[in-house]
Every structure is written in C-alpha cells, then in structure tokens.
Amino acid sequence: MNEFIQTLSLGSSGPSIAIKDTIDIAGYPTTAASRALADTPPARRHAQVVERLLAAGWHIVGKTNMHELAFGMTGINDYTGTPQNPQDATRIPGGSSSGSAAAVGLKLADAALGTDTGGSIRGPAACCGVIGLKPTFGRVSRLGVAPRESTLDCVGPFARDMRMLAAAMLAITADFDANAAHAWQGPCKVGIVQADATADILAAVARAADTANCTAHTLQLTGLAAAFDAGLTVINAETSRAFGHLVAGGKIGADLDARLRAAANTTAAQVDAAEQVRRQFTAAIDHALDNADVLILPTLPALPITLEEARSGKSVIAMSSLIRPFNLSGHPALSLPLPVEGSPLKAGLQIVGRKGHDEQVCAIAARFEAALAA
Structure with missing residues (x-):
C-alpha cells in the first residue's frame, strides 16, 4: 500500500505507530522517499525518538511515505506513490508528512511521527482530518533525523484523538507532563488571529471558540506575512545545503529539481534579513500571548485542492501561509480537525502556545476536541 514506504514490526504489543522516512530505524535505509537516496545504506542505529518509543513499549508498524525530501506541500510523489487522503x-x-497523516486517518496505525519544517505536520493533518502537533523547536530530539541540521524542523506526532497524541508526546519527550496535557478546565482566554482565509473557515474558527466556552478577542499578529516570506528564505537556504548536491545526479523529481535549483540562489544577505524578521516576529507572538492562553487561527486558508488541480500546476504556496511563520518563531502549534458548516470535510483549527508550554497547547486542544464533538 502506498501509505507506507515499507511495513515492518518492531517493539511490543503496545500502541501502534508509524515513522516518517526521514527518521532513522536501525536496519532500514532512510530514503526521504527519493530515488536519489534509494541506495542509502541501512541506518546503523535508531533515531533517539525511535529508541524512546521502543523503550516505552510502542509497536512500530512501518515507515511512512512523504513528499520527496520533505520539500513540498502537496504530498504527491510519483516515485513512491501518493498517499490517499x-x-x-x-x-x-x-x-x-503525507503518509504519516494518511496512515493515522485510515486507521493503519494508532499514531505516527512526522517532521514539520514549514508546516509539514500541521498541513497534512488538516488535509487528512487528523490531529498533528509541531512541538516547541528543540523540545523533541532530532538526533537521527534528516536533515541533520535545521533551525526550523521539529519531530512531532499525529493521532486521531488528543489522548493518543499526548501518549505519543510522553513517549518521545523526556520531560513531557502528561497530567498537564489533560483537558483544560476553568477560564480559557484565546486570541483569534486575523487571517486571510475563506469565510467559512474563519467562521468555523470563531464558532469553535464560542463552543469551547472560551473568552475570545481578535488580534492582528504583526509581521505574519513577513514571517512567511522569511520562513521560505530560511528553508530554501537550509534545504539547499542539505540536499542541493542531489540535483547533479538527475534522480530528483521534476518539481524538486526546480525548487532545489531556485533555493541554491538564496543569498547570505537574504538569510540575514530573514533572521531579523525571526527575532521581530517571535517577540510579536510572545507579546500577543501576554494577553491570551493560546492563539487560534486556521491551519490552512482553504480546504485542500484536488490532485488534478495540483498536477495541473495550481499554486500551493499559500497553503503554508498560516503555518510556516510558527516554524520561524519556534512556538508550539497544533492542528485539530475543525467542522465547517455545509462541508463534509473538516478543516484545521491551529492552536499556538508559549514556547515550552506544549502541554498547555494539548490541554486546550483537548478542551476544543470535547466541545466540538458534543
């Protein structure tokens, strides 16, 4: 099945979990779903998150498919196959992290691990109707994860419910407080970030705050658009350093070839300017969170486009407009399935919290989950 790169069975009979193919599992190659890395030797040891999962009694059922080299928003992969939404x-x-989101949504695993450099957990979660968490940058170990160096990338879990997501975080994070991640009780104050999204999704975000009995105020998050652009600059520079050499081999997919060639033109001056935006935007989020427990906004500005539209060249860059900025800042951000009036599809409610307060983000997400299910 194309939801998985390779099925396998490691660990005990505990909860099942699938692992994105940028995360090392000893004895299996880490190919990032790319023909250019197909001959990569098997990993010699597990990534630290895999070691922790096995030690906690989880059962690893497979390595999941993905957008090639983790450098794309559609999840389409003509080499390994495209996971089903x-x-x-x-x-x-x-x-x-297309395969990780799809595997959870199709109930092929209780949970999955993905990575999020520019929205790569939260975007697929919103598309596939599951929960996905990008932890605080640096909260979860990236030892044994490709690319080796990144100032944006985070390992995080997918699940169908908050209970399982918190269990996965407990397994992969040394200091995660599971008790603090239980559904938030008492007053809850949220800041609704003004966002460029479809009217039905914006209405669904506001309705969710009301349904969860949260005190809400609307705010404009200074520098959101600039942070999106700066995030693109940083990811282009860092991905070019990590994978740019693969272009010469001629085995990269056409979309990746073009993106990597363009990324190679990123200048040091552009990166320096992006780093200045990073500092300013991080401060703006911290300031906004002085007056709110969390910030909420849509995960994606619209429902996912069709495969046919994507293959016909419809631009998807705006898909990451509301998620990429929080990679730049490093704040924890979670996408929760969000009912949209008149649509059989769920969108994503993005919940952003203070750095290091991943448990609080999970607790408030659990509150929204219970309210929206009622």
Whole structure:
C-alpha cells in the first residue's frame, strides 16, 4: 500500500505507530522517499525518538511515505506513490508528512511521527482530518533525523484523538507532563488571529471558540506575512545545503529539481534579513500571548485542492501561509480537525502556545476536541 514506504514490526504489543522516512530505524535505509537516496545504506542505529518509543513499549508498524525530501506541500510523489487522503481520495493529502497523516486517518496505525519544517505536520493533518502537533523547536530530539541540521524542523506526532497524541508526546519527550496535557478546565482566554482565509473557515474558527466556552478577542499578529516570506528564505537556504548536491545526479523529481535549483540562489544577505524578521516576529507572538492562553487561527486558508488541480500546476504556496511563520518563531502549534458548516470535510483549527508550554497547547486542544464533538 502506498501509505507506507515499507511495513515492518518492531517493539511490543503496545500502541501502534508509524515513522516518517526521514527518521532513522536501525536496519532500514532512510530514503526521504527519493530515488536519489534509494541506495542509502541501512541506518546503523535508531533515531533517539525511535529508541524512546521502543523503550516505552510502542509497536512500530512501518515507515511512512512523504513528499520527496520533505520539500513540498502537496504530498504527491510519483516515485513512491501518493498517499490517499482519508477525507476525500480526490484531494491532496498534504506534505510533506503525507503518509504519516494518511496512515493515522485510515486507521493503519494508532499514531505516527512526522517532521514539520514549514508546516509539514500541521498541513497534512488538516488535509487528512487528523490531529498533528509541531512541538516547541528543540523540545523533541532530532538526533537521527534528516536533515541533520535545521533551525526550523521539529519531530512531532499525529493521532486521531488528543489522548493518543499526548501518549505519543510522553513517549518521545523526556520531560513531557502528561497530567498537564489533560483537558483544560476553568477560564480559557484565546486570541483569534486575523487571517486571510475563506469565510467559512474563519467562521468555523470563531464558532469553535464560542463552543469551547472560551473568552475570545481578535488580534492582528504583526509581521505574519513577513514571517512567511522569511520562513521560505530560511528553508530554501537550509534545504539547499542539505540536499542541493542531489540535483547533479538527475534522480530528483521534476518539481524538486526546480525548487532545489531556485533555493541554491538564496543569498547570505537574504538569510540575514530573514533572521531579523525571526527575532521581530517571535517577540510579536510572545507579546500577543501576554494577553491570551493560546492563539487560534486556521491551519490552512482553504480546504485542500484536488490532485488534478495540483498536477495541473495550481499554486500551493499559500497553503503554508498560516503555518510556516510558527516554524520561524519556534512556538508550539497544533492542528485539530475543525467542522465547517455545509462541508463534509473538516478543516484545521491551529492552536499556538508559549514556547515550552506544549502541554498547555494539548490541554486546550483537548478542551476544543470535547466541545466540538458534543
């Protein structure tokens, strides 16, 4: 099945979990779903998150497919196959952690691990109707994860419910407080970030805050658009350093070839300017969180486009407009399935919290989950 790169069975009979193919599992090659890395030797040891999962009694059932080299938003992969969107098979599953989101949505695993450099957990989660968490940058170990160096990338879990997502975080994070991740009780104050998204999704975000009995105020997050552009600059520079050499081999997919060639033109001056934006935007989020427990906004500005539209060249860069900025800042951000009035598909409610307060983000997400299910 194309939801998985390779099925396998490691660990005990505990909860099942699938692992994105940028994360090392000893004895298996880490190919990042790319023909250019197909001959990569098997990993000699597990990534630290895999070691922790096995030590906690989890059962690893497979390595998941993905957008090639984790450098794309659609999840389409003509080399390894494109994972099926569990909400609508005609639509893109989202990238880059497409297989991880699809595996959870199709109930092939209780949970999955993905990576998020520019929205690559939250985007697929929103597309596929599951929960996905990008932890605080640096909270979860990246030892044994490709690319080796990144100032944006985070390992995080997917699940169908908050209970399982918190269990996965407990397994992969040394200091995660599971008790603090239980559903938030008492007053809850949220800041609704003004966002460029479809009217029905914006209405669904506001309705969710009301349904969860949260005190809400609307705010403009200074520098959101600039942070999106700066995030693109940083990811281009860092991905070019990590994978740019593969272009010469001629085995990269056409979309990746073009993106990597363009990324190679990123200048040091552009990166320096992006780093200045990073500092300013991080401060703006911290300031906004002085007056709110969390910030909420859509995960994606619209429902996922169809596979046919994507293959016909429809631009998807705006898909990451509301998620990429929080990679730049490093704040924890979670996508929760969000009912949209008049649509059989769920969108994503993005919940952003203070750095290091991943448990609080999970607790408030659990509150929204319970309210929206009622």
